[in-house]
Amino acid sequence: MLELKHIKKIYNPGTISETLLFEDFNLNVPDGEFVSIVGSNGSGKTSMLNIICGSIPIQGGEVLIGGKDIAKMKDFQRYRTIGRVYQDPSAGTCPNLTMLENMSLADNKGKPFGLGRGVNKAREDYYKEQLSILGLGLENKMNVKLGALSGGQRQAATLIMATLTPIQFLILDEHTAALDPKTADIIMELTDKVVKEKKLTAMMVTHNLRYATDYGSRLIMMDKGHIVFDKGGEEKAKTKVDDILDIFTSISIECGN
Amino acid sequence: MFDLIISTLTQGFIYALLSYGIYITYKILDFPDLTVDGSFPLGAAIAAVLLVKEVNPFVALLAAIAVGAVAGLVTGVIHVKFGVRDLLAGIITMTALFSINLQIAGSNLAVERAIDTIFTSGPIIAVMGNASLMMRKFVMSLIVALIFKFILDWYLSTKSGMLLRAVGDNSTLVTTLAKDKGVVKIVGLVIANALVALSGAMVCMEQRAFSSTMGTGQMVFGLAAVIIGTTLFRKVSFVKGTTAVLVGSVFYKACIQIAISLGLPANLMKLATAVLFLIILILGNRQKGGAEHA
Amino acid sequence: MKKFMAMTMAMVMTAMALTGCGGGGSTNEDAASGDVPVIGINQYGQHASLDNCREGFLLGLEEAGLEEGVDYIIDYQNAGFDDNVTTQIAQNFSANNVALMCAIATPSATACYAAAEDKDIPVIFTAITDPEKAKLTSGNITGTSDKLPIEGQLQLIREMQPDAKTIGILYTTSEPNSVSAVEEYQAKAADYGFTIEALGVMTQAEVNQATDTLISKGVDCFTNLTDNNVVGVLPSILEKTNDAGIPVYGSEIEQVKLGCVASAGIEYVALGKQTGMMAAKILRGEAAAADMPYETITAFEIYENPDAMSALNLNTAVENAIDVTAE
Numbered sequence: 001m002l003e004l005k006h007i008k009k010i011y012n013p014g015t016i017s018e019t020l021l022f023e024d025f026n027l028n029v030p031d032g033e034f035v036s037i038v039g040s041n042g043s044g045k046t047s048m049l050n051i052i053c054g055s056i057p058i059q060g061g062e063v064l065i066g067g068k069d070i071a072k073m074k075d076f077q078r079y080r081t082i083g084r085v086y087q088d089p090s091a092g093t094c095p096n097l098t099m100l101e102n103m104s105l106a107d108n109k110g111k112p113f114g115l116g117r118g119v120n121k122a123r124e125d126y127y128k129e130q131l132s133i134l135g136l137g138l139e140n141k142m143n144v145k146l147g148a149l150s151g152g153q154r155q156a157a158t159l160i161m162a163t164l165t166p167i168q169f170l171i172l173d174e175h176t177a178a179l180d181p182k183t184a185d186i187i188m189e190l191t192d193k194v195v196k197e198k199k200l201t202a203m204m205v206t207h208n209l210r211y212a213t214d215y216g217s218r219l220i221m222m223d224k225g226h227i228v229f230d231k232g233g234e235e236k237a238k239t240k241v242d243d244i245l246d247i248f249t250s251i252s253i254e255c256g257n
Numbered sequence: 258m259f260d261l262i263i264s265t266l267t268q269g270f271i272y273a274l275l276s277y278g279i280y281i282t283y284k285i286l287d288f289p290d291l292t293v294d295g296s297f298p299l300g301a302a303i304a305a306v307l308l309v310k311e312v313n314p315f316v317a318l319l320a321a322i323a324v325g326a327v328a329g330l331v332t333g334v335i336h337v338k339f340g341v342r343d344l345l346a347g348i349i350t351m352t353a354l355f356s357i358n359l360q361i362a363g364s365n366l367a368v369e370r371a372i373d374t375i376f377t378s379g380p381i382i383a384v385m386g387n388a389s390l391m392m393r394k395f396v397m398s399l400i401v402a403l404i405f406k407f408i409l410d411w412y413l414s415t416k417s418g419m420l421l422r423a424v425g426d427n428s429t430l431v432t433t434l435a436k437d438k439g440v441v442k443i444v445g446l447v448i449a450n451a452l453v454a455l456s457g458a459m460v461c462m463e464q465r466a467f468s469s470t471m472g473t474g475q476m477v478f479g480l481a482a483v484i485i486g487t488t489l490f491r492k493v494s495f496v497k498g499t500t501a502v503l504v505g506s507v508f509y510k511a512c513i514q515i516a517i518s519l520g521l522p523a524n525l526m527k528l529a530t531a532v533l534f535l536i537i538l539i540l541g542n543r544q545k546g547g548a549e550h551a
Numbered sequence: 552m553k554k555f556m557a558m559t560m561a562m563v564m565t566a567m568a569l570t571g572c573g574g575g576g577s578t579n580e581d582a583a584s585g586d587v588p589v590i591g592i593n594q595y596g597q598h599a600s601l602d603n604c605r606e607g608f609l610l611g612l613e614e615a616g617l618e619e620g621v622d623y624i625i626d627y628q629n630a631g632f633d634d635n636v637t638t639q640i641a642q643n644f645s646a647n648n649v650a651l652m653c654a655i656a657t658p659s660a661t662a663c664y665a666a667a668e669d670k671d672i673p674v675i676f677t678a679i680t681d682p683e684k685a686k687l688t689s690g691n692i693t694g695t696s697d698k699l700p701i702e703g704q705l706q707l708i709r710e711m712q713p714d715a716k717t718i719g720i721l722y723t724t725s726e727p728n729s730v731s732a733v734e735e736y737q738a739k740a741a742d743y744g745f746t747i748e749a750l751g752v753m754t755q756a757e758v759n760q761a762t763d764t765l766i767s768k769g770v771d772c773f774t775n776l777t778d779n780n781v782v783g784v785l786p787s788i789l790e791k792t793n794d795a796g797i798p799v800y801g802s803e804i805e806q807v808k809l810g811c812v813a814s815a816g817i818e819y820v821a822l823g824k825q826t827g828m829m830a831a832k833i834l835r836g837e838a839a840a841a842d843m844p845y846e847t848i849t850a851f852e853i854y855e856n857p858d859a860m861s862a863l864n865l866n867t868a869v870e871n872a873i874d875v876t877a878e
Contacts, residue, residue: 261646523631
């Protein structure tokens with residue numbers, strides 16, 4: 001269970017550009033849930049993910065995982081149980097390292113990085129097997145540097161790398177936004193597959209309303225630091241793209257757009 | 258001519274150690290580390306003082322490595338723990354080292370010929386005691402340069418070394434691997450400056466002198482060696498980065514030697530160096546298929 | 552391993568090709584093949600005093616009866632104050648088997664001494680204040696030392712400023728030459744009724760501020776050493792001292808030309824000449840550098856700059872002083 005309790009977040013506190021994003025933000029995500037999060041720019045979606053991961057500081061509140069407050073933990077400490085895929089396909093892999101090296105790095109997450117051999121040849125078959133799930137032929141590119149691959153290929157590899165070791169949470173930060181529609185569909189399909197296979201708790205921020213309705217077990221819409229729509233289970237299954245679009249439009253009209 | 262080649266190669270090998278260090282900071286970590294101009298003479302100062310006290314010269318080399326490592330640690334902590342910008346962190350340590358080096362050595366310090374160095378004692382005498390000093394310097398510096406090349410190659414292939422490469426490549430990934438990228442950077446700076454100080458100690462033994470100003474411009478030398486080496490071998494994938502840097506260091510020393518042999522006026526030497534540097538960079542960009550970063 | 556061997560071979564060949572094409576066009580090649588002995592001059596940098604040394608050295612060789620082109624050839628190299636370059640110059644000389652290396656200033660001497668060790672090529676140095684401290688006294692090496700005539704300078708200051716009490720000195724703490732000179736000043740100042748106010752700097756950038764500090768301490772005059780950092784920014788020191796009405800005494804003629812009031816100084820051309828005569832002996836085989844002790848020049852001249860003196864209302868005429876004007 002992930003809990004955000006009474007989160008207060010102010011950007012640029014104490015300066016002229018001070019902006020309050022969250023005053024008293026609360027959210028519970030039970031284990032095994034796949035939450036899709038939508039909302040216009042500036043609604044606080046990505047900020048929320050960053051708060052969970054510890055990438056940005058908060059001014060008040062608690063971040064609980066399994067009942068334990070992790071708000072004081074450094075970002076890298078939190079990633080022991082969190083995997084993350086960014087919007088930028090180059091953010092999740094090392095461009096100058098080969099696929100095998102990248103996979104070996106990811107495979108060693110949670111273990112000490114000592115003076116043992118960096119590349120784990122014995123595990124190569126396992127890596128290939130994992131990559132073959134993607135169906136992109138990446139298993140045949142073990143000695144290719146990641147920088148030489150396309151954005152979609154890299155994002156697919158990132159997905160495998162982020163979930164290679166046992167984690168509790170998978171954070172997906174608009175991870176299909178920088179890809180062409182066809183590749184985005186493939187990656188989204190793969191994401192769903194991986195989340196289901198590994199029984200992960202996932203939180204996905206997306207601008208693609210179709211993905212938000214088609215995938216996941218819960219749908220949240222955010223606006224100006226508040227949750228304005230939150231449906232799970234049966235209700236979520238019944239939600240159509242048009243329903244979401246209607247709410248979106250009404251919010252926009254309120255804003256005078 | 259043969260002698261000139263030997264002594265030029267010797268210089269290249271000794272300075273290759275410095276260049277390995279800069280390869281780690283500049284090429285792998287993407288950290289412009291100015292500590293080098295201080296840690297290079299630091300290694301020389303320690304070596305000079307220990308040699309004068311007739312400490313075993315190999316122990317003196319190890320001591321230089323140790324103090325160099327501490328210098329790197331200081332820069333790393335200033336940068337990582339106190340959030341000082343990379344360039345400034347290096348400048349702070351470099352400036353402090355200027356005083357510290359003088360404190361260690363007293364003032365500029367010369368080492369008498371009667372005192373043994375790694376070129377005049379121990380294994381090298383046992384194996385090739387009859388050879389000329391020049392050949393012994395050549396063989397010894399080649400061996401040291403190779404030993405550290407292989408150690409570094411080995412290290413970069415370990416888990417820890419791979420993490421180091423990852424930090425320079427994509428530090429975000431290191432964070433998501435639940436590793437503190439700051440600590441990894443510090444490790445890199447420690448190793449780099451240990452190598453730089455070792456290089457300084459070798460120069461001190463070769464020249465039998467420490468001078469407080471001997472660090473000036475060493476960062477630039479190492480940078481040139483790294484860029485020349487890696488550019489020359491950009492297309493050749495089987496050549497390791499360390500090997501490329503070793504060649505780069507020799508190449509650069511050879512270029513200076515040519516300039517001297519041609520009787521190029523000293524005042525023009527730096528300009529010639531800059532031009533050479535620029536040509537190699539441009540050629541490197543051409544190979545890559547045009548300037549990427551316009 | 553095979554790859555590595557290939558790399559090493561490639562590297563050696565590169566170095567050969569590079570140095571090969573370099574040597575071809577130089578005078579070194581002729582020298583190595585001809586019978587005329589080559590004298591390699593390794594000068595640390597471009598600097599009036601060092602240039603005077605070299606000039607004197609050549610005069611000394613001539614005065615000793617040697618003729619350039621017949622008895623010797625000069626291969627002059629200047630390192631531009633770069634330790635790495637001076638090392639490579641020395642190695643170049645050694646590789647070309649020069650008959651004699653002439654090193655001007657300490658870093659060049661250290662480099663030549665190291666490069667010449669193997670082949671026992673004689674090294675002759677000049678413009679080194681303390682050869683003992685630089686450990687340049689054993690082996691096939693000799694030369695001349697430019698120790699400052701400190702007592703002469705103290706006497707000169709006393710004559711020109713009979714009421715002066717405190718002498719200010721700026722020096723670089725890392726220069727052994729400067730440190731020992733300051734010590735000697737402190738030891739001998741009392742004999743002439745002075746106290747010394749010495750202020751050390753680490754880099755040239757600090758000299759300006761240190762000048763202000765000394766002025767504010769109320770020194771009656773400054774006296775210079777042959778400290779490169781300080782002498783390098785002499786014009787800006789003089790600007791400040793002239794405003795404050797404090798005379799600055801130089802340590803050699805070049806500083807007087809720049810505007811110091813006077814100096815009891817070594818004449819560097821003379822120093823170089825003495826060195827050149829020693830070199831001639833070595834070249835002729837009359838003596839070996841290893842057996843010749845280094846020589847310290849003791850004679851000095853008094854130089855004065857009348858313009859600078861009148862600007863500061865100093866009108867004591869010093870006997871036998873040579874008038875020097877700005878160039």
